[in-house]
Amino acid sequence: MFVEIYLGVGIVELNFQQMLFEFFGGLGIFLYGIKFMGDGLQKSAGERLRDVLDRFTTNPVMGVLAGLIVTVLVQSSSATTVITVGLVSAGFLTLRQAIGVIMGANIGTTITAFIIGIDVGEFALPIIALGSILLFFFKNKKIHNVGQIVFGFGALFYGLELMSGGMKPLRSLESFHELTVELSSNPILGVLIGTLFTVIVQSSSATIGILQGLHAESLINLDGALPVLFGDNIGTTITAILAAIGTTVAAKRAAATHVLFNLIGTTIFLILLSPFTYVIEMIRDSLGLNPEMTIAFAHGIFNTTNTLIQLPFVAGLAIVVSKLIPGEDAIIDYKAQHLDPVFIEQSPSIALGQAKEEVLRMGKFALKGLEETNQFLKTKNTKHSSSAYHLEEAINNLDRKITDYLVDLATSSLSEHESEEHSMLIDTVRDIERIGDHFENILELVEYQQANKVKITDSAMGDLETMFSLTAKTVEEALQSLDQKNLEAATDVVKKENEIDSMERTIRKQHILRMNEGQCTGQAGIVFVDIISNLERIGDHAVNIAEYVLGDQK
Known part of the structure; x- marks a missing residue:
């Protein structure tokens, strides 16, 4: 032109x-x-x-x-x-x-x-x-x-x-x-x-x-x-x-x-x-x-x-x-609050207690992330997925910080009982980090459901809500047992985890029946089964924490 x-x-x-x-x-x-x-x-x-x-x-x-x-x-x-x-x-x-x-x-x-x-x-x-x-x-x-x-x-x-x-x-x-x-x-x-x-x-x-x-x-x-x-x-x-x-x-x-x-x-x-x-x-x-x-x-x-x-x-x-812009700040301080390196040399027992406090903070992040994931599944509101992803990043950050701190602490002179607790904390950190990974997997499954317009029936959503609720209670009680060295709470966690395993088998069968009756598509079946599998694995990690407590008490 x-x-x-x-x-x-x-x-x-x-x-x-x-x-x-x-x-x-x-x-x-x-x-x-x-x-x-x-x-x-x-x-x-x-x-x-x-x-x-x-x-x-x-x-x-x-x-x-x-x-x-x-x-x-x-x-x-x-x-x-x-x-x-x-x-x-x-x-x-x-x-x-x-x-x-x-x-x-x-x-x-x-x-x-x-x-x-x-x-x-x-x-x-x-x-x-x-x-x-x-x-x-x-x-x-x-x-x-x-x-x-x-x-x-x-x-x-x-x-x-x-x-x-x-x-x-x-x-x-x-x-x-x-x-x-x-x-x-x-x-x-x-x-x-x-x-x-x-x-x-x-x-x-x-x-x-x-x-x-x-x-x-x-x-x-x-x-x-x-x-x-x-x-x-x-x-x-x-x-x-x-x-x-x-x-x-x-x-x-x-x-x-x-x-x-x-x-x-x-x-x-x-x-x-x-x-x-x-x-x-x-x-x-x-x-x-x-x-x-x-x-x-x-x-x-x-x-x-x-x-x-x-x-x-x-x-x-x-x-x-x-x-x-008025309103309340929902601040999550992802930085470690209790890991003072001075205690490693001066008082290893205090350092161990500080590490435990940080592990409990990490556990609270995991519990909150699981709750936000459940809200995202129910509402599909991205503010919940965003919050859960940030919590998972905070968990990963604390995983590195706490593990490094405990590795440094291992070189100090610890009593036999302190050494056992030290090992328990290292294992607990790993379990909590894996809980974060599993709720992240669920977030990705819900995003897949949204992107592909996969319809999950009300009956299936009811089953997921029940299992989410039981899993969250199990994680919460596992952290309580760790915090208070509560033998009764730890024993209850083992019972709840058995309930989770039984529930996972039951609702998996119910979902297969729904698929056979044409109520659910194959894609919906994959999303549903993968979500309950991740919840069941979260239960496994919760019971690991409780068993550390039970073993420590014995």
């Missing part, structure tokens, strides 16, 4: 189809390159992002550092904020810790703009070729990850080259020139355009890359580009908002903090737009920066200064969002 435009010096033909194809095709390749490179970086880093956030979020300043590191690893502030919202939802991070991480993510995302500022576009295709060779001709996992990074890096620049080529003809359009003049004189319009475009694309890296291309082609001057840059930072908060939908109050507050942080920063910099523009121009002229790197520096200075301004007011931000 060609359009002829008269510019006073002749007729210029514009191929709008080619422009659109190059721009949107380039945008797609750019987004894929960013994601592919980020995935490669994440794999190379060992995919231990949660551990980074866990270790470096002791205070807001360390939280900023953690957010920066993780964002550099995944090349996406949106990914970091989504991870952070998830961790806050589970109670893994407090709101104040999350605010620091979100601030750091805003700084970390500027790295992409600096990468784009390095003018290596003409080498994009050879870089892609090198990445392809590493991906397809080497089987070593580390080389494969490096190949993924290199390929993504090349795709990023190739996408930018295509977008830049698609935007070049715009300089011939008088209406586009009028828009850029309007952006220069009306900064609010620039902020709105930047926000809207980033909300649509859901990647501030992409929209800032486009902005760098427009500025490089002299399609937008610095006065017009900076407000759009501010809007890009507001628009990127949409991902955190979407991630917080249907989650806990704390997670919604974390997402709201991301929005508030960027809105406050944009307001400050709009007020100081003239001096900020002067500073960027001065840096550009003194360092001899190209247009892309000029935007990168503006992006970096904006986010870094915004963080420095607001970092002292983290507590205030937390109070504001708590007022804006």
Whole structure:
């Protein structure tokens, strides 16, 4: 589709189809390159992002550092904020810790703009070729990850080259020139355009890359580009908002903090737009920066200064969002609370008692996860599955922490009775961790049921509810027997587990009858039988805990 435009010096033909194809095709390749490179970086880093956030979020300043590191690893502030919202939802991070991480993510995302500022576009295709060779001709996992990074890096620049080529003809359009003049004189319009475009694309890296291309082609001057840059930072908060939908109050507050942080920063910099523009121009002229790197520096200075301004007011931000989004926090502190390494050397018996307290906490998480799984089965509300998955992650975390603590404790001088209790705790940790695995299996079965529209009859659901209830009571009593060394409770657990085994056989037969009568489909039969099998195995692990107690008493 060609359009002829008269510019006073002749007729210029514009191929709008080619422009659109190059721009949107380039945008797609750019987004894929960013994601592919980020995935490669994440794999190379060992995919231990949660551990980074866990270790470096002791205070807001360390939280900023953690957010920066993780964002550099995944090349996406949106990914970091989504991870952070998830961790806050589970109670893994407090709101104040999350605010620091979100601030750091805003700084970390500027790295992409600096990468784009390095003018290596003409080498994009050879870089892609090198990445392809590493991906397809080497089987070593580390080389494969490096190949993924290199390929993504090349795709990023190739996408930018295509977008830049698609935007070049715009300089011939008088209406586009009028828009850029309007952006220069009306900064609010620039902020709105930047926000809207980033909300649509859901990647501030992409929209800032486009902005760098427009500025490089002299399609937008610095006065017009900076407000759009501010809007890009507001628009990127949409991902955190979407991630917080249907989650806990704390997670919604974390997402709201991301929005508030960027809105406050944009307001400050709009007020100081003239001096900020002067500073960027001065840096550009003194360092001899190209247009892309000029935007990168503006992006970096904006986010870094915004963080420095607001970092002292983290507590205030937390109070504001708590007022804006009222409600009770459902916090699950997944970090170990009782495992003080000092006791291992000074008093092994106290250390053993501390380990037991942590095992009981882990058991409560397992019981709560089982209850949330049952609620998900009954209501199909994803807030219950989300809570259960987070609880399972907390169980896995405590499994590692408690096991490491008990291994260290094994080197201490323990009495014969303490050694027996030490062994019992190690075995109990393993059983509780397996209970978490089994309710996770049930969650996946219910998700399969939803995805494939598998209908389970009311009669079958009644059987599942009865077995869930009995299993939960058995686990609860097993933990009670461990806590109180209650011989009567432990004996009752063994009886209940026999009931579970008998119930599993009975309702399995009843379900086969329903299938034979055509009341249930084969798919429903598979889901039903697998759920009761997992419940029966949870009962087995509960009785293991009770038998440890019985053996210890004997």
